[in-house]
Amino acid sequence: MDITFAIVRAENADYLCHHANGIYVDVSNPMRTFVAGEDKFRLIEPDRSLERKEYRFRGQNCYLVPRFYANGWLALLLQSVEDESEYIVLSVNLEEMDALGLPDRTFIDVNHYPDAMAFLSANGLATDSGYKRRSGFVEYPMVMLNLALIYQHFPKTFQEADIDCF
Known part of the structure; x- marks a missing residue:
């Protein structure tokens, strides 16, 4: 359904x-x-032009493609415009518990992509929550996601959300 x-x-x-x-x-x-x-x-009304909106990250044109981790937390991927099989994952899944509903937050992989926070903020996709979680030697910042904006980039993905409890 x-x-x-x-x-x-x-x-x-x-x-x-x-x-x-x-x-x-x-x-x-x-x-x-x-x-x-x-x-x-x-x-x-959703802005359908966002579904194929191109962003520039690290000198390459890419699309924002949200996905879900197995535990229900949102993952933020950037897919190459030139070769759609190439992508990078800007988020990191540090949650041990399954998501309840569709969380409006995620941790950002500043270890591999230190410029990810600036990219997400500049494009209105997320804001820094001020909270960080350590994993190994890295402190990963948690961001508050602009779910309404992210949804408009790839609505089909959100059909995979586990929000049956609502």
Whole structure:
């Protein structure tokens, strides 16, 4: 069964929501809901031009292609425009527990890609949360993801999200 997603704009922020029975539920925070006639919000049409938007990273043109790790946490990949079989993974999965819903955060691989944080911030894809987790000799920063924007790059991937509990 396909999940029905919607982008909700409320209080100058965009939220990626799961839509069911007239209620829009924030996929990363199920305590945040939007109900027509009760809450002040509007639906935003996805920008389909983002599905093949080219970014420049380390001198190469690439597409943002989100995926999911086996435990349900979001992975951020950049796929080469020239050779779509080549890609790099900007995120690192440091979570031991399975994701609940669709988390709006991930850790960034600054060990292999020290410029990844600047890239994600400059393109509005993520913001630094200020939290870091050590693994080995490296402290990986956690970012808050702009799920509504990332979703628009590759909506099909989000059908793989495990948000049945909503």
